[in-house]
Amino acid sequence: MSTTVYVPRDSAARSVGADEVAARLVERLGDDVRVVRNGSRGLLWLEPMVEVETERGRVAYGPVGASDVDGLLDAGLLDGAGHELCLGPTDEIPWLSGQQRVTFARMGVVDPLSIDDYRAHGGLAGLRAALAMTPERVVQEVTDSGLRGRGGAGFPAGIKWKTVREQDGLKYICCNADEGDSGTYADRMLLEGDPFTLVEGMLIAAHAVGATVGYVYLRSEYPAAAETFRTAIEIAYSHGLLGQSVLGSDLSFDLHLRIGAGAYICGEETSMLESLEGRRGEIRAKPPIPAVSGLFGRPTVVNNVITLATVPMVLADGAATYAALGTGRSRGTQVFQLAGNIARGGIVETAFGISLGELVDDWGGGTASGRPVRAVQVGGPLGAYFPEELFHLPMDYEAFAAEDGLVGHGGIVVFDDTVDMAAQARFAMEFCAEESCGKCTPCRIGSVRGVEVIDRIIADQDRDANLAVLEDLCEVMTDGSLCAMGGLTPLPVRSALKHFADDFTGPGATPPPRATPDAMHLEDRHPKPIAGNVGTSSTEVSS
Amino acid sequence: MTTQAGTLADVVSAAVAAHRDEPGPLLAILHDVQRELGYLPREATALLAEELNLSRADVHGVVTFYRDFRDTPPARRTVRICRAEACQARGARDLVAHAEQRLGVAVGETTPDGGTELDQVFCFGNCALGPTVEVDGRLHGRVDATRFDDLVGDLE
Numbered sequence: 076m077s078t079t080v081y082v083p084r085d086s087a088a089r090s091v092g093a094d095e096v097a098a099r100l101v102e103r104l105g106d107d108v109r110v111v112r113n114g115s116r117g118l119l120w121l122e123p124m125v126e127v128e129t130e131r132g133r134v135a136y137g138p139v140g141a142s143d144v145d146g147l148l149d150a151g152l153l154d155g156a157g158h159e160l161c162l163g164p165t166d167e168i169p170w171l172s173g174q175q176r177v178t179f180a181r182m183g184v185v186d187p188l189s190i191d192d193y194r195a196h197g198g199l200a201g202l203r204a205a206l207a208m209t210p211e212r213v214v215q216e217v218t219d220s221g222l223r224g225r226g227g228a229g230f231p232a233g234i235k236w237k238t239v240r241e242q243d244g245l246k247y248i249c250c251n252a253d254e255g256d257s258g259t260y261a262d263r264m265l266l267e268g269d270p271f272t273l274v275e276g277m278l279i280a281a282h283a284v285g286a287t288v289g290y291v292y293l294r295s296e297y298p299a300a301a302e303t304f305r306t307a308i309e310i311a312y313s314h315g316l317l318g319q320s321v322l323g324s325d326l327s328f329d330l331h332l333r334i335g336a337g338a339y340i341c342g343e344e345t346s347m348l349e350s351l352e353g354r355r356g357e358i359r360a361k362p363p364i365p366a367v368s369g370l371f372g373r374p375t376v377v378n379n380v381i382t383l384a385t386v387p388m389v390l391a392d393g394a395a396t397y398a399a400l401g402t403g404r405s406r407g408t409q410v411f412q413l414a415g416n417i418a419r420g421g422i423v424e425t426a427f428g429i430s431l432g433e434l435v436d437d438w439g440g441g442t443a444s445g446r447p448v449r450a451v452q453v454g455g456p457l458g459a460y461f462p463e464e465l466f467h468l469p470m471d472y473e474a475f476a477a478e479d480g481l482v483g484h485g486g487i488v489v490f491d492d493t494v495d496m497a498a499q500a501r502f503a504m505e506f507c508a509e510e511s512c513g514k515c516t517p518c519r520i521g522s523v524r525g526v527e528v529i530d531r532i533i534a535d536q537d538r539d540a541n542l543a544v545l546e547d548l549c550e551v552m553t554d555g556s557l558c559a560m561g562g563l564t565p566l567p568v569r570s571a572l573k574h575f576a577d578d579f580t581g582p583g584a585t586p587p588p589r590a591t592p593d594a595m596h597l598e599d600r601h602p603k604p605i606a607g608n609v610g611t612s613s614t615e616v617s618s
Numbered sequence: 619m620t621t622q623a624g625t626l627a628d629v630v631s632a633a634v635a636a637h638r639d640e641p642g643p644l645l646a647i648l649h650d651v652q653r654e655l656g657y658l659p660r661e662a663t664a665l666l667a668e669e670l671n672l673s674r675a676d677v678h679g680v681v682t683f684y685r686d687f688r689d690t691p692p693a694r695r696t697v698r699i700c701r702a703e704a705c706q707a708r709g710a711r712d713l714v715a716h717a718e719q720r721l722g723v724a725v726g727e728t729t730p731d732g733g734t735e736l737d738q739v740f741c742f743g744n745c746a747l748g749p750t751v752e753v754d755g756r757l758h759g760r761v762d763a764t765r766f767d768d769l770v771g772d773l774e
């Protein structure tokens with residue numbers, strides 16, 4: 076009998092040597108070991124994390140380098156023996172057992188490409204439950220669960236599905252796996268570590284709305300995820316999970332994987348649809364919304380990977396079980412991703428309502444550098460930067476919106492006290508300039524001007540006037556942009572100005588007192604027209 | 619031996635044929651052609667336009683919209699550094715500066731011997747283990763200057 080050893084196939088684990096560890100194990104043990112390339116458990120700072128199947132259950136070791144393998148084997152790795160790298164039984168690691176894993180329940184547990192393993196760990200229970208219900212009932216369950224879109228905007232999934240359900244004819248399910256936000260990697264992990272859950276979620280969506288064809292739009296920066304998911308699709312077809320009469324039911328569903336080509340904007344749903352149709356990823360004006368007229372003009376469900384991958388659990392355990400978790404209008408769990416300068420980076424899946432500070436300090440253990448935390452960016456490049464004074468904020472869509480921020484896809488990027496927040500604000504504008512689809516002026520031109528203006532502020536040229544110009548630019552972008560790329564770029568910029576005003580004083584200048592929100596509301600803000608027509612809304616001045 | 623033009627036309631035809639039945643196949647076809655040839659020569663996009671019954675401007679417009687597509691041959695090696703926020707928090711700015719100095723080129727350029735191209739990416743989804751660098755399609759986490767030199771040294 077060969078012993079089963081788990082070595083993650085996850086890209087993050089591979090980036091720090093998991094392949095070499097797996098190779099060394101096989102080299103030493105040959106047929107005496109069965110190496111399963113599982114997904115990552117999400118304790119990324121301990122990757123490569125190796126697990127051994129023992130009589131006591133799985134025992135974990137990490138971080139294991141290829142050069143540790145011989146010593147571990149000599150110490151009795153295959154029996155789960157003690158060693159300085161031993162983390163104990165996996166299920167008893169507090170960082171893991173303290174989480175509420177729902178969407179990520181199987182993550183790291185199963186062999187990602189084994190249907191048997193998938194079934195043995197609760198896979199297909201949600202689909203079976205759904206197929207036993209009318210489509211309308213399934214839509215109602217998803218609505219009742221309170222599940223909101225995890226891709227950024229937090230729109231209730233059930234309501235979107237209901238709209239698509241009510242349309243006639245050919246319909247599509249499009250899964251948004253573009254995951255362009257820095258600090259986020261949950262979509263990638265799911266595709267690499269538990270891909271059948273996404274297939275199952277898309278099948279449930281297809282049954283619910285009456286769709287027959289699905290696409291997963293995956294960014295090209297994730298080649299390993301593409302490979303695993305492409306294989307998962309083939310396996311699903313060979314087991315009758317895709318194609319005609321799924322699991323012997325009336326449901327027929329074909330699923331295709333499409334790869335993006337390096338454009339952040341293609342994560343915006345209408346841009347993604349353009350790209351899926353083989354065109355430039357330029358934003359479409361809404362209405363019509365994709366639920367009415369989406370891919371090739373047909374009614375289309377566009378949902379994020381995590382949204383769709385949560386649906387099987389909602390159906391398997393019931394809407395009430397899911398809705399029992401969370402706070403306010405943010406129901407269920409979020410797969411938080413701790414990133415950046417953080418001691419314990421990785422996945423914390425837990426109910427909404429946990430505070431930002433608990434995530435960063437208690438789970439994350441503060442910075443990796445050991446220096447004080449200074450700023451945290453939540454929700455990707457379009458999300459706000461928060462100081463420690465706001466660590467009490469509960470992770471909740473509405474609470475974050477009230478502080479001019481967003482929860483977004485759940486990425487949390489930590490910076491220590493060496494961060495230069497003027498540089499971060501400048502980068503937000505630079506990123507927008509780089510990634511703008513070019514369709515509207517406030518975004519395309521505004522972001523370029525934004526970089527220039529911030530450069531002048533940093534260089535202490537006419538600071539007050541330029542701060543006023545920057546504020547006006549932000550307002551024009553917020554009010555006049557066609558989509559949230561230009562519309563939300565002011566969030567990181569303004570939050571940096573508001574919470575970290577000291578960083579905007581140039582070399583040699585005396586720092587002004589820390590700006591209060593009021594101090595940033597400069598008098599006499601007449602928006603200066605930026606090049607071109609920026610639309611009527613840009614002339615509005617608030618306050 | 620096939621001529622260069624013959625090869626090119628074959629590659630384009632094969633890519634078109636492989637996606638003939640798919641709706642909106644242009645991106646998939648461009649990916650296929652670039653995988654085969656390493657880049658998208660002008661003649662290839664012209665041929666593609668013809669085969670797909672699109673205008674050359676349409677195809678050109680798509681090619682230029684996406685960062686992945688290129689109309690010049692790639693260097694023998696490609697080094698891509700993540701410049702997005704989570705990697706910035708771990709020192710990506712310094713790493714980019716170091717890489718530029720080490721290779722003697724700016725981001726977006728190829729070393730004079732045509733050996734190594736230095737490029738940037740905004741996030742590889744490895745944001746807990748940055749700075750992240752990709753060398754010829756392989757991802758490396760926690761890359762500091764020393765490790766970068768090791769990775770690049772391996773190339774020479």
Ligand SMILES: Cc1cc2nc3c(=O)[nH]c(=O)nc-3n(C[C@H](O)[C@H](O)[C@H](O)COP(=O)(O)O)c2cc1C
Pocket residue numbers: 223224225226227228229230251252253254255256339340341342343344345377378379380382383558559560
């Ligand atoms: C600039 C921009 C980029 C976006 N990128 C993504 C992305 O990478 N993944 C994603 O799921 N949603 C992204 N979104 C949100 C999508 O437009 C859309 O709201 C989402 O895919 C809907 O799915 P959900 O309701 O399940 O979240 C982005 C939006 C904008 C404005």
Ligand code: SF4
Pocket residue numbers: 340358510511512513514515516518519556557558559560561562
């Ligand atoms: S805001 Fe920017 S990305 Fe969005 S439509 Fe306008 S130019 Fe395109």
Ligand code: FES
Pocket residue numbers: 134155156157158161162163164
């Ligand atoms: S289980 Fe590993 S040392 Fe106790």
Ligand code: FES
Pocket residue numbers: 257258259700701702703704705706740741742743744745748750
């Ligand atoms: S920010 Fe560098 S890998 Fe995500």
